[in-house]
Every structure is written in structure tokens, then in C-alpha cells.
Amino acid sequence: MKNEPVIKIKNVSFRYERENVLEHINLDVPKGAFLGLVGPNGSGKSTLLKIILGLVKPQSGDVFLFGQPQAKMKDWERIGYVSQKANSFNSGFPASVFEVVASGLTGKLGLFHFIGKEQQKEIKEAIAAVGMSRFSKKNIGELSGGQQQRVFIARAIVSKPDVLILDEPTVGVDEENVKSFYHMLEKLNKERGITLILVTHDIGTITNKVTHVACLNKTLHFHGAVEDFEKLHSEDLSSIYLHDVHLLSHDHEHVHIEEGGTAR
Secondary structure, X not given: OOOOEEEEEEEEEEEEOOEEEEEEEEXXXXXXXXXXXXXXXXXXXXXXXXXXXXXXXXXXXXXXXXXXXXXXXXXXXXXXXXXXXXXXXXXXXXXXHHHHXXXXXXXXXXXXXXXXXXHHHHHHHHHHHOOOHHHOOOEHHHOOHHHHHHHHHHHHHOOOOOEEEEEOXXXXXXXXXXXXXXXXHHHHHHHOOOEEEEEOOOHHHHXXXXXXXXXXXXXXXXXXXXXXXXXXXXXXXXXXXXXXXXXXXXXXXXXXXXXXXXXX
């Protein structure tokens, strides 16, 4: 079914020692959705991603992936993940764009498996999907931060996952290229049918890209269609961010929630 959740989180809570990080989270991600996950720094967004990916276990609650309990999940290739990397990537790493993307097939083929014609086609298709075909032979260290991030997205989708999770992917991407970057994600969602979960501080800018929004600050303050999110008043957003926040819309472009009290 089109609206069957690919990820279902039921009453999940998590704490580090005595600090509550997540409290009673209930969240469904429908198949084919493009979910924007937003919230202030320290709101638990990264922890929630780690729980979905099985990297940490909640103290209470349950996670279901593709209709089954997370503990029974075997085919983790169905979920792709792209982390923040701009400030930590070794720019001297000696690998071409093609080689980096090819490494995304290791889980399917094994470490030393020969890459045949079919795999080469899949690699080229993934590179083309992120608009990097003409850079295929370039060393990844020669690329800009935004170009590198596109390559890592290609690496994540080459194995054809059903879900792609991105943790603030525009870190290190210059402002001029952010719009085309989000357009590329929209195409992956619509043309490839990949369910996307995007953690971002810049949700206003992509309200014409995402289909759903989840606002997190330890608890889930809002979860629903983007149309309903856009109807929120400034007071509602301020209760999430714990200071004055305004969401302004300019034909669905250049909308920005700025932590600290203003929006532009």
C-alpha cells in the first residue's frame, strides 16, 4: 500500500545517563514520503536517526522497519545513510568519484567481488542521478563540499535502497548551490520513489520539496503534512524552539527559520 509506513516509531524514549533526550516519540514515515526533520540544536534529531539505524537502543518503545520489528531486520541495504562529512572528510583520499560510488556495493557484492557490466551500469546511473557524470573520473578530493556530498548520496543510492536518511547534508555546501541540491533530492524522491528523511535547520527553504514535517525538541511537537506545517503560527514555532521564531513564505522560496529569534 502507498501509505503503509516504512518506518514506525512507537512511544520511544531515550536518555544519556540522567538526561532525557527523547520522550515518548510516535512517528510514522509513509512509503514514498519526503520527511523534513527539524528542531533546535540538542533536540534529539541525531539520536533519533541512530535509533532508526539500530546504532543505539531506546530505553523504552519499539521501532518497526518495513512492517517488522527492528530486531528482525536483516537487509540493512534497504536503508541508505549520509552523514555530515564536510568538516571531517580527508580531501587527500586517493579515490575517484566512480570508485567511491562503487564502494557502496560492497555490502551486496562482498569486499573483493569483481564489478561486472551490470554493476558498472548501476554505478553510472547513481552518479548521473546526482548530476555528477562529468566528474566520474575526478579524484573526490578535488571536488567542492557540495559536490562531495552529492557523491556520497550516489554511494548511498547505488545499492537501490528504499529509504535514504540524510543528516544535514548541506553542511559545507555554498549557499548558491543549496537550491539545486534540494532539487536533486526532490528528483530522487519523485523519480526513483526513494523515501527520504532529511534532518535540516533550513526547513523553510524546502517547504516546496518535502511532503511531511516533523518538529522535534525532545518530544514531537508537530508531525504532519507540509501544508499543515505552513499554517503554524509564530507562537507555535516559538514553543518548539523555546525562543521567538517566525516562518515567512515568499512563493515557497528563501524561507528560513533562524534560531535566535528572526526569520529571513
